[in-house]
Amino acid sequence: MNSAFFLVLRRMRAPIIVLIVIYAIAIFGLTLVPGVDAEGKASAPLSFFHAFYFISYTATTIGFGEIPVAFSDGQRLWVTICIYLTVVGWSYSVVTLIALLQDKGFQNTLITNRFARRVRQTRQDFYLICGCGETGGLIARSFDHIGQAFVVLEKDELRVEELDLLDFKTDTPALAADARLPDNLRLAGLCHAKCRGVLAVTNDDEANLAIAIAVRLLNPDIPVIARAEQKSVAANMASFGTDHIINPYERFADSLALAVAAPERFRLIELLTSLPETPLAEPHQPPHGHWILCGYGRFGHAVAERLRNTGIRLTIIDPAAGDADHDIIGDGTEASTLRQAGISEARGIVAGSNNDINNLSIAVTAHELNPELFVVARQNQAANNALFAAYGADFTVLPSRVIAQECIALLTAPLLARFLDRVQQLDEAQCRHLVERLQAACAGLTPVVWDNRLNAAEAPACWQALMHGRTIELGSLLADAADRQRRLPVVPLLVERGTDYLLLPADDFTLQAGDQLLFASPLAAQRELELTLRNANELDYVLTGNDHSGSLLGKLLAGRTA
Amino acid sequence: MNLEKVIFGFFILLAATLNFGFFIGDIGNPELHSVYELAAALVVSLIATALKFGDRTQIGAIHLSTSLVADLQLIAAAITWAIAEHVTGVGMTAHVTSSVVSLSGGALFANIVSVIILIVETVMLRR
Numbered sequence: 065m066n067s068a069f070f071l072v073l074r075r076m077r078a079p080i081i082v083l084i085v086i087y088a089i090a091i092f093g094l095t096l097v098p099g100v101d102a103e104g105k106a107s108a109p110l111s112f113f114h115a116f117y118f119i120s121y122t123a124t125t126i127g128f129g130e131i132p133v134a135f136s137d138g139q140r141l142w143v144t145i146c147i148y149l150t151v152v153g154w155s156y157s158v159v160t161l162i163a164l165l166q167d168k169g170f171q172n173t174l175i176t177n178r179f180a181r182r183v184r185q186t187r188q189d190f191y192l193i194c195g196c197g198e199t200g201g202l203i204a205r206s207f208d209h210i211g212q213a214f215v216v217l218e219k220d221e222l223r224v225e226e227l228d229l230l231d232f233k234t235d236t237p238a239l240a241a242d243a244r245l246p247d248n249l250r251l252a253g254l255c256h257a258k259c260r261g262v263l264a265v266t267n268d269d270e271a272n273l274a275i276a277i278a279v280r281l282l283n284p285d286i287p288v289i290a291r292a293e294q295k296s297v298a299a300n301m302a303s304f305g306t307d308h309i310i311n312p313y314e315r316f317a318d319s320l321a322l323a324v325a326a327p328e329r330f331r332l333i334e335l336l337t338s339l340p341e342t343p344l345a346e347p348h349q350p351p352h353g354h355w356i357l358c359g360y361g362r363f364g365h366a367v368a369e370r371l372r373n374t375g376i377r378l379t380i381i382d383p384a385a386g387d388a389d390h391d392i393i394g395d396g397t398e399a400s401t402l403r404q405a406g407i408s409e410a411r412g413i414v415a416g417s418n419n420d421i422n423n424l425s426i427a428v429t430a431h432e433l434n435p436e437l438f439v440v441a442r443q444n445q446a447a448n449n450a451l452f453a454a455y456g457a458d459f460t461v462l463p464s465r466v467i468a469q470e471c472i473a474l475l476t477a478p479l480l481a482r483f484l485d486r487v488q489q490l491d492e493a494q495c496r497h498l499v500e501r502l503q504a505a506c507a508g509l510t511p512v513v514w515d516n517r518l519n520a521a522e523a524p525a526c527w528q529a530l531m532h533g534r535t536i537e538l539g540s541l542l543a544d545a546a547d548r549q550r551r552l553p554v555v556p557l558l559v560e561r562g563t564d565y566l567l568l569p570a571d572d573f574t575l576q577a578g579d580q581l582l583f584a585s586p587l588a589a590q591r592e593l594e595l596t597l598r599n600a601n602e603l604d605y606v607l608t609g610n611d612h613s614g615s616l617l618g619k620l621l622a623g624r625t626a
Numbered sequence: 627m628n629l630e631k632v633i634f635g636f637f638i639l640l641a642a643t644l645n646f647g648f649f650i651g652d653i654g655n656p657e658l659h660s661v662y663e664l665a666a667a668l669v670v671s672l673i674a675t676a677l678k679f680g681d682r683t684q685i686g687a688i689h690l691s692t693s694l695v696a697d698l699q700l701i702a703a704a705i706t707w708a709i710a711e712h713v714t715g716v717g718m719t720a721h722v723t724s725s726v727v728s729l730s731g732g733a734l735f736a737n738i739v740s741v742i743i744l745i746v747e748t749v750m751l752r753r
Contacts, residue, residue, distance in 0.1 A: 067682075070680050070682050071680070073680040074679060074680025074681075075680075076679065077676055077677065077679050077680060080676040080679070081673050081676045081677065084669060084672045084673050084676060085669075085673065087669075088665075088666075088669040091665070092662075092665070095662070095665075111661075111711060111712065112661055112665055112704075112707075112708070113707075113708040113711060113712045114712070
């Protein structure tokens with residue numbers, strides 16, 4: 065039995081006892097008060113049976129008018145008392161029950177029970193998202209878009225209610241509870257057989273740390289991706305084997321430095337790791353030379369360290385700065401500080417404080433002083449999207465987006481991490497060529513990056529064909545299953561065979577059973593190619609052009625004519 | 627001293643004693659078994675049941691189940707009595723009386739178990 069039922073019983077104890085007592089008093093009284101017969105002579109009182117019957121319809125105020133025999137005045141007096149007594153008793157019960165139903169604690173119990181039941185009954189692989197703020201919300205929307213099931217734990221009740229309004233395609237269990245408590249994690253399916261991973265993306269480093277530890281101890285087999293903005297917390301997480309630790313500032317600083325050093329490779333990585341099927345960002349071409357950095361906190365430190373490595377000369381403006389030579393004290397929003405920092409000959413500026421309005425002010429002021437400037441603006445809150453979009457910085461960094469992108473990329477295609485490791489082998493021209501292919505394939509949207517292993521579970525038809533000794537070239541698989549003259553807009557990125565990796569396999573690459581392939585394509589093309597890999601008839605058509613039904617009769621006829 | 631415990635023990639014991647009072651005497655003789663005593667036993671038994679609601683412990687569960695058994699037996703006895711007196715009109719013959727009393731005897735057994743659990747619980751408590 066669930067706890068809600070016990071809670072009701074416990075709270076209803078007093079009213080039930082009051083009702084029983086009132087009934088008992090009323091019935092006992094009726095069996096004692098003498099009655100009157102048709103001739104007006106005193107007669108025996110009502111028996112227990114008649115008394116119980118009479119009180120039952122009187123007490124519930126049904127007022128069923130059947131009286132066994134006309135009452136004596138003594139009985140009438142007692143019944144008058146009984147009526148008031150029983151009405152009070154019933155009202156007390158009903159009021160208590162209604163109060164109980166409206167009780168916050170009781171409703172929480174009901175909601176928690178329902179949530180736990182839904183999680184228990186999940187039959188799909190799912191991810192557990194802890195913290196559904198800006199980051200978690202972005203991840204949830206992307207998961208929903210690609211049809212990945214997930215469960216949400218979020219501390220703030222309002223945000224959970226907002227989730228209901230988001231109109232997800234998938235039916236998402238969400239609970240307002242503190243994810244730091246292991247019991248809540250377990251309730252949300254941490255130890256569920258279908259739980260494939262946990263994302264600790266709350267905006268509180270300590271909470272993420274607690275979640276990561278709980279996952280490591282309670283279900284060590286599943287990966288945990290944790291967000292950490294402080295170095296000490298990240299080191300702590302790494303010490304007990306958190307699978308992926310995402311520091312949005314360092315991640316962004318890395319990409320900014322890469323954009324300066326190798327813009328085409330940066331563009332390629334950006335394309336592959338951005339949220340699937342979103343509009344393409346403008347290509348960024350941050351210049352070398354002299355840069356100004358406003359704000360020297362955690363973000364500023366990460367950016368400064370990496371930009372200096374690319375050979376950029378940096379002047380730092382910060383209200384509390386003053387440890388390096390060309391550092392200037394101030395927040396960078398006034399023209400004088402910016403001039404002092406050498407804005408006229410600077411090539412770029414990073415508005416990186418933790419205040420969105422200041423960042424915009426810095427960006428606008430700097431742009432007025434030097435219109436040629438490359439402006440990088442840090443946006444702290446997704447709510448300020450409209451302002452940042454209206455301003456249109458060359459490069460806007462939104463930490464929640466950085467984290468969401470990384471999570472999605474890591475989870476939807478584990479092979480992508482291997483590919484990104486090997487992107488270093490490509491030169492700028494190859495990167496540019498690949499970017500052009502991707503853009504052509506996906507028509508203005510970012511690609512979905514996905515992987516598929518040619519085994520019995522993920523690609524049964526293709527696996528079977530390969531096991532029968534059929535030779536399949538990669539290029540021949542990529543034909544459209546509706547018209548094999550057309551080619552699906554799919555770009556194969558990487559093949560994993562055993563411990564070997566082949567970057568950008570050519571069309572004549574011969575596949576083997578057990579190969580794992582990494583693709584980038586629009587969502588629709590992914591669905592089509594997956595169908596080809598699963599369905600033997602589709603596969604046969606794609607490879608040979610034979611369009612038969614695949615039924616036993618069809619096969620027999622085909623065998624006779626052949 | 628805990629007032630709640632006093633009330634709890636009082637009702638459980640009272641349910642058993644009233645039940646015993648009704649049960650005792652020649653099983654077929656209606657004059658030895660007052661219907662008032664049966665009614666009182668039923669009411670007190672119901673109150674004892676309500677007092678046991680909402681306890682999630684193992685002992686609480688057994689307590690509740692013994693009370694439910696007693697209620698069921700006493701309600702069956704009351705219905706048997708009502709049918710004999712009012713529906714069929716045969717009255718309290720030796721046959722009817724003995725079936726009412728034996729039903730209450732079953733309830734008495736459940737009530738005794740309840741009392742034993744209460745005693746065991748108290749003995750286990752070392753405060």
